[in-house]
Amino acid sequence: MNLNLNNKVFIISGGAKGIGGAISRGLVEEGAIPVMVDPSDKEASEIIDLAKGKALQIPIRLFSAEQAKEVIELTLKTFGRIDGIVNNAGANDGVGLEHGNPDAYANSVAKNLFHYYYLAHYALPQLKEHQGAIVNISSKTAVTGQGSTSGYISAKGAQLALTREWAVELLPYQIRVNAILPAEVYTPMYASWIQSFPNPEEKLQEISNRIPLGKRMTTPEEIASMAIFLLSEKASHITGQHLYVDGGYTHLDRSL
Template sequence: MNLNLSNKVFLVSGGAKGIGGAISKGLVEEGAIPVMIDPSEKEAAEIIDLAQGNALQIPIRLFSPEQAKEAVDLAIKTYGRIDGLVNNAGSNDGVGLENGSPEAYANSVSKNLFHYYYLAHYALPQLKQHQGAIVNISSKTAVTGQGNTSGYISAKGAQLALTREWAVELLPYQIRVNAILPAEVYTPMYASWIQSFPNPEEKLAEISGRIPLGKRMTTSQEIAAMAIFLLSDKASHITGQHLYVDGGYTHLDRSL
């Protein structure tokens, strides 16, 4: 399927590794130009090489409005346009109710949520001009809970709320806004978490066995395929949706 993304420019926060890296690579394969806001230089260099130079890394972390504005401005300076935004960067940092603190909680929410708003705010003039699209990467934990991760869950739930809010606000500009909710995706960050258990392979098999479709984890490429479709005009009448790409993990009976 030709998604008509050739030479279109997309901001991807956390766009060099894991799910973000898969999205950037998928965009390259579609002839689009990913702008990766991510300090991971080795992984970003591989994607730039794949794109034969037609991609950009902005090696900053999005801890402030000024950094988000810098990233947007640099993308516009380099390519003259922005056609879409994938809000993806974040980490499940384990700041819970019992094991956290008010200060740690505030920091966790801030680093997992605020840059979604910052990037959308500063990219908005370009998105209006090009009738762009926004894809917010959230998490199934926003609707199921997980335990011991209050900050991350707060941010992920807010991302779902913002998806619907922005979809309404941006209707006059034909800007579509959707969210993807992954469940168990074996990214480098996930692999690091699995290694924290006494028997990592046993734990991984236990989790995979609870995923109804195929008893396997979702791949980053499967999340990327949905994100890229939502960015394209093939999804021209889809907005305000929360889409689960999780092998049935969230909604199907896990005893299946």
């Protein structure tokens, strides 16, 4: 399927590793130009090589409104247009109710949520001009809970609410806004977490056995495929949706 993304420019926060890296690589394969807001130099350089130079790394962790504004300005200076945003960067930092505190909670929400708004806000004139798209990467934990991670969950739930809010607000401009909710995705960060257990292989198999479809983890590439589709004109009448790419983990009986 030709997604007609050739030479279109997409900004991906956290776009060099894990899910973001898979999205950037998939965009390159479609002929699009990824702008990776990510300090991971090695991974970003590999994607730039894959793109034969038609890609850009902005080597920062995105936190502030000023940083987001600079990302938009540098992207326009380099490529002259912006066709879409993938809000992806964030981390499950374990700031809970019992084992947290108000300052840590506020910081967790801020670093996992605010840059989603900042990037969309400063990109909006370009998204209007090109009838672009926004994809917000959220998490199944926003609807299931997880325990001991109040800050991250608050941000992820807010991302889903903003997806619907922005979809409504941006209807007059034909800008589509959707969210993807991954569950158990085997990223490098996830692999590091698995290695923290006394028997990592046993723990990984235990989790995989709870995933109904195929008894296996979702791959970053499977999340990327959905994100890239949603950025494309092939998804031209899809907006305000929360899409689960999780092998049935969230909604199906895990005893299946």
